[in-house]
Amino acid sequence: MEHFTCSLLISCALISLLYVWKFLNWVWFTPKSLENHLRRQGFAGNPYRLMTGDLKDSAAIIKNAENQSMEFSNDIVSRVYPIFYAAFKNHGNTRKKSFVWFGPRPALILSDPESVREVLMKNYIFVKMPTSPLNKMLGRGLVMLEQDEWTKHRKLINPAFHVQKLKNMVGSFHMSCSIMLRKWDKIPRIDGSIELDVWPYLQAMTADVVSRAAFGISNDEGEKIARLQKQQAACILQANRSLYLPGWRYMPTKANRRLKQLTEEIESIFQSIISKRMEEEAGKSEEEGDLLGILLESNAKEMQEHGTKSGLNMKDVMEECKNFFFAGQDTSAALLSWTMILLSKNQDWQTRARDEVLQAFGMRKPDYQELNHLKILGMILHEVLRLYPPIVMLARHTDKAGASGKVTIPAGVQLMLPVLLLHHDVETWGPDAKEFNPERFAQGVSGATKGQLTYLPFGWGPRGCIAQNFALLQTKMTMATILQNYSFRLSPSYLHAPLTVVSLQPQHGAHLILTKI
Template sequence: MDVVNLNQFCIIFPCYVMMILTILWIWRIVNWVWIRPLQVEKSLRAQGFNGNPYRLLHGDSRDMAAMIRDAQSRPIHLSQRNILPRVLPLHHHIIANYGKASFIWIGPEARVLIMDPLLIQEILNKNNVFKKPTPNPLAKYLVCGLSGYEDLKWAKHRKIINPAFYLEKLKNMVGDMSTSCSAMAKKWEDLFEGRMVIEIDVQPYLWELSCEIISKTAFGSRNEEGKKILKLQGEQAELTRQVLQSVYVPGWRYVPTRRNRRLKEINSQVCTLLRSIINQRQKAIELGHVKGDDLLGILLKSNEKEIEEDESNCGMSIDEVIEECKTFYFSGQESTSNLLSWTMFLLSVNKEWQDRAREEVFRVFGNDPLHFDGLNRLKTLTMIIYEVLRLYPPGVIFNRIIYEDTKLGHMTLPAGVHLLLPIILLHYDRELWGDDAHDFKPERFSQGIAKATNNQLAYFPFSWGPRTCIGNNFSLLEVKVTLATILRRFSFQLSASYTHAPAYVVTLQPQFGVQLMLTRL
């Protein structure tokens, strides 16, 4: 090859390479936003599913965002017991128009609604096949610990974290929980100042109470840091909701938009606070200054034991411990405070159940200190909590994904499809619960969950199967301690200033608080 030809080759060859790479890149984009969605839609419709036709890039995302804005701009009347049109307006609309075998589009991704308890049981049982989808990189800033892991990493973290939630550990937490609840009740009592009745919004008190309890039981009374972390995570939750309602374009997290910058700033601040708590706790345990019997201490000891027992196992890194702590804080506090808010709301409008629960608490404890064994005997209160979790579950929908063509029941679903398990839609389904599905009737749980559901997987507020929420017993214990404390000191009814506005922002919460009229007993 002479010099002229070599020079021409050196010029032309890179151009050909760039052209081929550009064509491949364009093909991948076109396949992602158009060809593949149309193939998936054809496959789903052939198997009896229905939904809106795919719309380029956005799918149903814009409709969903508009419906949520509209729903959250208008409260609902107390007589409207079906809260689904306000909580999940798009999903409710799709099922009303297309039936239970339906799908929605979040960008170019098809999400199939699974409403059959048998199929849900199969999905939640086979967590090695039906996996949690890889989170939107911007959504991972909120929580990305155990709940976001899969396979061996999930198994390792679950094993390390499990000891923190053993029954004997939870028993030891009743005293701290009770002390915090009594302090909150004292604040309420101080507000009376000689009056017979007061009006308060209980939601911020319950939020702060859950913050204090999670700080005490998880991190050893670092309450001020806990408040800072939870306030930051509250802002992060709203930003995350906005992120999840939009289509994520690969690489978008690197674009320095105002929202992206704020998400990263919050994450940095939360991680710095948690790193400081963890480092101080490790030093205190090493020096023997603390017992290390709170959740963080138990986690650190369990992690150390795991490393000692298996030299090839590096355990959890400090960054992974931080991620687990973020999950402790947000999930433990957010879910429990909202569950308490909805329970007080429902007991305020169902006074007969409030009276029955109070009578039971006095019968079991009188005016004696609360204890674990007695809390387990509160059958009426347990029935009430189960019914609240049915009507107002903290998490309203679960998401799973398949990475290859997968058989489910009589269907074969194409790779890449998301499977939506809409907890709250099943909890309100009249075919599963009867004509009174929208009504508050704790007696339906008088003989346990299995009897109430006719042994179907129609009730799973804390998920089900291998990935059942690891902190569900902790949350239920905290709720029982709190309610038992309140019921012994106050009676309450709904205030005329209350606005009924359930809203789904990562968890199901009262948009404008819970205003109650309290009477001191």
């Protein structure tokens, strides 16, 4: 008995030592080893601080940035990337060879175009960041999947974004925009004009677009989903600014209970939508079907031909729906708001865009081909996406050592690809890089970038955004319809305060003065 007890105690001691070693390795030895490796390659950053790294500084810097607006300027790096901007400033502006600490893991900032190209092309080595349990609540769909799962989902979702399907959605886009404009028309005018924060209207309108074109649901139901997802994203963003501890999300804190409630309510709505659609005896035809109907049809064909395991289950479909509704509504609303803000500041380009629209199709509803032929509006949208990209940073990581250009990247390092820095780089775009100049896109994206990978508002490579054409077509239709009916300029109450809440948004809204044409 004594021998057994002694053996048990020794075993417990060894197990305890093993866990202590793993913990010390996680919080100290591995971070210090990674730091030494990066410094030997010329990268600069703060010395590692136990457990927290730069998180405390980051929280304070972000809070300070959010509490201040700025003079109107497109030079927004210091406000949008406060923690990275501080790293550049504190370490000799070494933005092409810098790192910061997110807890015990260093984040390497790669802003050299060739390094970015290599990372995005080698998606089998440099994969998406491991999704935290919190981020998964937004939707563990195509955006977050890897390898075989990603390949399967991409194959089944592709038919929903075929050009012919997008052509069929033009009517839905126009209808949603017309509903928004009718609301504007009813607002009492002073001297023929109205002062309005268009940001909530654009959010409601894009939610209506996704509701109609993607899910065939009512506007009220779509607005409810959009409102819940916005609250959910805000909760997750707040939680992600502190050190993530495994298991903490299960603690019954007020914030965790609220996040759980929001997630369950969102999932319940989507489950109801999907179940109802699957039970319908006769859905829409393939030509008229919305994105959900096309996805379900594509999935059913795949399972019929290759077996049940080759398709998506109910949970998979729901996650894709959550992903697309959030991304489709959020990204498009942000792009539309920055487009209206920049055209308010650049009246000459607003006039040129309106003249092009009126010359192409007057006051009537355009079709798909007519929208595609709006060259000036296309140039404007590219320039807006350059200055205010919806996603300002792409993140990757690797579980094994890899190389990007002349840089050797050890396992366990995060890779931050700063889209905004690439878009504002003077070396690439010239001395007017921070100025609004759509003319630079007169020869298209390839002409503007001269073949360099310096423009990626929707990502790039195999993991580029599948809904890019959906967002651009919707934005063209909306802007064309607004330009037909209203001229607009900035209101004196407008506060310039770009803020990242998943996408880059106007923190205090988009207050404009609109005049009916």
